[in-house]
Amino acid sequence: MSSSIESLVNKEYAYGFVTDVESDTIPRGLTEETIRLISAKKNEPEWLLDWRLKAYRRWLTMTEPHWPNVTYAPIDYQAQTYYSAPRSVKPLQSLDEVDPELLKTYAKLGISLTEQKRLTGVAVDAIFDSVSVGTTMKTELAAVGVVFCSFGEAVHSHPELIKKYLGSVVPYSDNFFAALNSAVFSDGSFVYIPKGVKCPLELSTYFRINAADTGQFERTLIVADEGASVSYLEGCTAPKRATNQLHAAVVEIIALDDASVKYSTVQNWYAGDKDGVGGIYNFVTKRGKAQTNAKISWTQVETGSAITWKYPSVILQGDNSVGEFYSVAVVNNRQQADTGTKMIHIGRNTRSTIISKGISAGQGQNSYRGQVKVLPKAEGARNYTQCDSMLIGNACGAHTFPYIEVANNTATLEHEASTSKIGEDQIFYCKSRGLNAEHAISLIVAGFCKEVFKELPMEFALEAQQLLGISLEGSVG
């Protein structure tokens, strides 16, 4: 590709700052003692500690998966820190008690936790390193019976729900990183929408990694009871550091009969520098189970992280249940992403839609990996998969690994795939109309991602579009 496309410059990662707070950090390393310590710090009941320990023992027998199309130096799990919390975080009576340094941090990230400046219509749970620093709009939500709080809090306030649903979609034995998470998870968000309630606010969790060499292992559990519906969004950032940091999260969604859950992610973890030094290893297990007539929809915009390994999936358990996956994954410089979804059709007339848009720039490597599985009883199951890759420059790669297993011959599956390249011609066309190269690229990329962006809640669609522009700056090469 010629020099006009080559001339854009890298923009600095805007969220790479470090907050200076005193932290309560446990020693590096992982043993049963570490897990007991985390559990004790969170004042957890015995049953939860037992569950963690079972997960840990299982994890010891497992090996790190190396089938994804990514390469990285071996991770020393004993060199990680598994728990770090700002010292000031104690059970808070109100958000006014949150450490001003933390409030400032979130303000810098564009998230206001204080009364006046909140996004209207959005409730936020802010997770800083290993703990939740506060949840907004709690009273408004409580009025309709919606529970939205940190996972740690829910263990105490709603133990029966946690006991019933924790690990019910992603068991601790599911995979290496899920087992690790189950052993050491420190916080996360919990959502419960009661029967028939349409959650009146967008729920949002904002994850921030601050401490050095500390992994973030959060766990999110969303339960939508019969006929309930909710839209949930998570955002993520981390400081710039020269070492890699581990983020191994688990998200479980339970959509009971006639319920609907929409889960959107804007992932902007630090991606490492242009030579691939530093950045977050984002190894995440996300899965939902949809009962009769229920719907689970995943939308993700993945622009950050050095390595992404993530397959938000839906088990279409009940008849007529619906699963959706809309994804934009961007890799630039030395980033690697292996991401996609699994749609497991179990019930009759289950339907799934997969729209995946991969954008590769710099020397980035982007893989779509998706599985559509139709089980014998899934009469009339339907899947539509569309998988588009866009290449910017000549040094990047796009790969597609679709897996299809069908055990019922009434199923209908469609798969469309395309690979395109942002051409000199498209950019010249825009330039000849007065748009500069950066504007041209953001326009072309936004057009490419349109089908996914329109699935995002309005406020975030704009943010995602801008984020994409920033991630790709300097890419056109």
Add this chain to the structure above:
Amino acid sequence: MLKISDLHANASGKEILKGISLTVNAGEVHAIMGPNGSGKSTLAQVIAGHPGYEVTGGTIEYDGKDLLDMEAEERAQAGVFLAFQYPVEIPGVTNAYFLRAAFNELRKARGEEEVDPMEFLDIMEEKLKLVEMDATMMQRSVNAGFSGGEKKRNEILQMAVLAPKLAVLDETDSGLDIDALRIVAGGVNALKRPDNATIVVTHYQRLLDYIVPDSVHVLAGGRIIKSGGKELALELEAKGYDWLLEPAGV
């Protein structure tokens, strides 16, 4: 307005333009004709600033500025417009959004306020009539799935909205049926003003039945081998190019 002097340009190391000189004044329409592969489209692209061509010699002065020193977008902002022979598709970006973005870039460059989507809608309404295009076209992705005629009309629509000082139409007539040709030419004529100029690059004379040129130039082998008035186009129509090529050593 435009003064091209001894322009030489290469594509992939091969010399395509071998010393072109051409002067275009405000209010004039110039036609560039010539056989296939003569360098007509290259000239159009070089004026617009396509990065695929390397200018190896000569100058282009536009409005007192060194055009070759300007990026393609700066040329557009200064009033240069190229109607593409093969308009490019941009999937997912609506025609309305694209054209407003371009319109606002040009306004910004002139130090004017940007217009919002509602104001722009009003501006569009009138321009759409000019090229007999339906408003629904504005909601379709730029050129994606457009027929050949729709693409060309869309180029003229863009020209109408962006109101260039110097418009270069590169084979705008190719692939058009007679009705589309009439609409496109009608659009071009309606946009003619004493303070702007048009260069029409074409292979056939028929477009010049509708857009009447002040001067006609024959480009062959990378050089202008003959210039004349509008009657030269008719002569070419009758006699072809061969009678000119041999004496010129092409």
